[in-house]
Amino acid sequence: MTESEKLLKELGELSFLRMWSHSSPIRNDNKKEFCDLLVYTKDTIIIFSIKDIKLSANGDDIVKEKRWNRKAIEESVKQIYGAERALQSNIEVIGNNKKLISIKITENTKVYRIAVAFGSEGKFDYKAGNFGSGFVHVFDEISTLLLFKELSTIVDFVTYLDDKEKFYKKCHVILEREIDQLAHYLMNGRTFPDKYNSIIFENGIWEEYIGKIEYKAKIEEDKKSYFWDQLIEHFIFHEFNGSLESNESSIEESLRLLSYENRFNRRVLSDSLIEFITNSQDSNKQYCRTSISPSNVVYIFLILDINSDPIKLRTIRRDILEKRCVVTRTIYPNSKNIIGIGLNPNIKILNGIDLIYFHLETLNEEFTQYANEIRELYGFHKNTKFAEKNIKEYPEF
Known part of the structure; x- marks a missing residue:
């Protein structure tokens, strides 16, 4: 298990608790890794894939970005979609304590797909969206840590993902950092703007949010x-x-x-x-x-x-x-x-x-x-x- 995978495991257990958080689960049919982290509780499934790809020292920035995106994001998306197809095909998955996870997918089941991409050194944009088989959230090192910290229960976390997916369906979003979008969401009663076709979340919203007296009082309470x-x-x-x-x-x-x-x-x-x-x-x-x-x-x-x-x-x-x-x-x-x-x-x-x-x-x-x-x-x-x-x-x- 890599350091990034260990971090994701620890964060998952803190936010989603061990009973529903399965690190590096295994497919029961071929004994291959299913994904890096699987969270399952009743009608909620979260599939995580994490890649820690170091930037290449060779090539210009455009080539570096394409190469990094392919390895860090596109391969994660491929793994996530493959894991979801396996679940829909009733493939059994072995989770915590080497026990089978009893997963039942119904019409009420909501699947969330999250690609965690480390190693860009903040040089590339992270673009969430539908890559062909459903919306995939894409997070970097900073956004992953702070999202788990600020949305530290499964309900807070998936509510944000739900609201974000609905928001992205009707609005073109431009941002450099996920945390600025998160801060805007939290400062506005956990809602996104609903009257724009396009929006830019500028850098600095997050710093404004955590600097507020009200935020510090909330943390204390x-x-x-x-x-x-x-x-x-x-x-x-x-x-x-x-x-x-x-x-x-x-x-x-x-x-x-x-x-x-x-x-x-x-x-x-x-x-x-x-x-x-x-x-x-x-x-x-x-x-x-x-x-x-x-x-x-x-x-x-x-x-x-x-x-x-x-x-x-x-x-x-x-x-x-x-x-x-x-x-x-x-x-x-x-x-x-x-x-x-x-x-x-x-x-x-x-x-x-x-x-x-x-x-x-x-x-x-x-x-x-x-x-x-x-x-x-x-x-x-x-x-x-x-x-x-x-x-x-x-x-x-």
Whole structure:
């Protein structure tokens, strides 16, 4: 594995997490490399190809550029299109831990194609577009690092790719650096201009963006959001190491929902969860808080100290969480997904956490009656206090 491939692997695992990020996956039919990085989660597939091509010392600049483009970009595009055709032909792929990746392509599946080209020394333009079989994003060293840094969740990342592809379909774009286009997008509420047929993104927009007080405040506020990342990584670690206790809930679907919270949502949820744990330190009591994410997923945080009798009390805690999920589904009828998270009263120790996933597509009379019976029997939500917080991605001063 080259240094550039190692970098892409590390960035992929940071942003997309190990459960869905597969470095140098292998085709099962011929045992050849499928691509450099494959990200797959439910309806999202991202195919990366990376080339690190040093500039030739011979020839004029036009010849150098043609030669470099052919090796660094065109060969990546060829690999990406080939990988996508293989998936459409149901070729099996071996990913993490040498296990087959169960990839199902449906009409809802969205494929993103990314060519990462290193080695141009900033001398050549990078032109994204349709090279014959679908839109390919082309990134250099700087844009790759900063894109992963600024769009550090799979939702933030693919939303940008989606918006960019739509933008390029109706507008001729001229730019030298991807980061200037990214900065314009972020500074304008994560939108691209919609009233131009042609546009130039000038150098310097990125420096203007990161120099703003609002940006620096956002970075500071986002620090707390990484508690959510730690929570996800905790479960993935135990899943990969075979130390995760199974239950009837779908761990992959639970983690997918947790990981599909964008960076701002993670900040909101982490803030709520950290505050809740901090204010719930009496180990002899049971605490519960319900938080509604901007994604419309409802989270139930339940604190019950299980250290005195881990086996007995953990069963009780899970049972309480499951029942609360049932009741909560009727209280928030527009939220189809409920996640229950059971914790101990210690914010610094992520041990013995429970994760419950509950999904119900449509409420019916029988289920509502059952939920009301549980609610009445256990007194759930009888003394509920509602509170709202007005949180902005870019804090104002």
